Amino acid sequence: MKITRKGEYAMRALVDLALHYKKGMRQIQDIVREEDIPEKFLEQILLALKNAGFVESKRGVGGGYFLSNPPDKILLGDVIRLIDGPLAPLDCVSKTKHVKCPKEITCGIHSVMLDVSNATAEILDHVTLADVCNRTKGMAERRAEHQMYYI
């Protein structure tokens, strides 16, 4: 699983929306300013996220985007699967797999990559947008504490 810019932008945008959950609409421009993402590219991404049901939107003046569900109900793994495809590092390990290795049934490499794939999914399918926000907050606080020693 390689996470592309598109996937990274999608996650960053969703985290941004999570931080503003239940605080009204959030417009593309707002997210662009906050996250430094190419506007037209983000437009495409939000559209995909909308079609997949992660976010909803409203057009016209005062419109914008907002999460369809609470941040603690959105798994990072699902976002990545939508934007960047399977979590598995090798196609032969993912569901929509093509047989590539001539001896797949007894392929040790396949077996190892299955382990990797499961370990990755185990993490990404348990981390929610809310968790990401909390991590960010925790890191910022711990950093602030450290700063205090130098005041």
Add this chain to the structure above:
Amino acid sequence: MKITRKGEYAMRALVDLALHYKKGMRQIQDIVREEDIPEKFLEQILLALKNAGFVESKRGVGGGYFLSNPPDKILLGDVIRLIDGPLAPLDCVSKTKHVKCPKEITCGIHSVMLDVSNATAEILDHVTLADVCNRTKGMAERRAEHQMYYI
């Protein structure tokens, strides 16, 4: 970390060499026949593996390739890093990283991806070529047992 064909071929070739460790030279043609890999492509790959010290070679009649070290001393993680680059799913998490997220220092996504990266490395930096061979053997045996019920 996305594993490319090149990386997959590299691993398959090394496993093939591991299975013939201390049994003399193994020529490109032999590996091609056994593993169904494009010959000229495999040539490039073996050359890279040789320059990195994983294999050694001998030219001319009766020449070929062989592992520089015993199969239980070669880690899958090192092979993948050489051929396909960092194990991390995002560049900002790898050593040779470029700052991409504007708030990297307190980025929750970064933190999660670091976990993923570490989990992946934990597996791939403990699996050797010998382990892969054993897994293959184990799978084949278990499969053979199953077959017996149908005889």
Add this chain to the structure above:
DNA sequence: GAAATTTCCGATTTGACATATAGGAATACT
């Protein structure tokens, strides 16, 4: 020492895909 075999090495090709950008249509508010 000529011929056959095998690895070594750089250049080139091809197609796919990542990363956008452009331009306008549709919708909603004032």
Add this chain to the structure above:
DNA sequence: AGTATTCCTATATGTCAAATCGGAAATTTC
């Protein structure tokens, strides 16, 4: 009507994966 905002499709651009080509260098064999 006019403005703001999302929606949608098409197009451009560059990079890289995946291979192919052609010959040079080394080694053995005869």
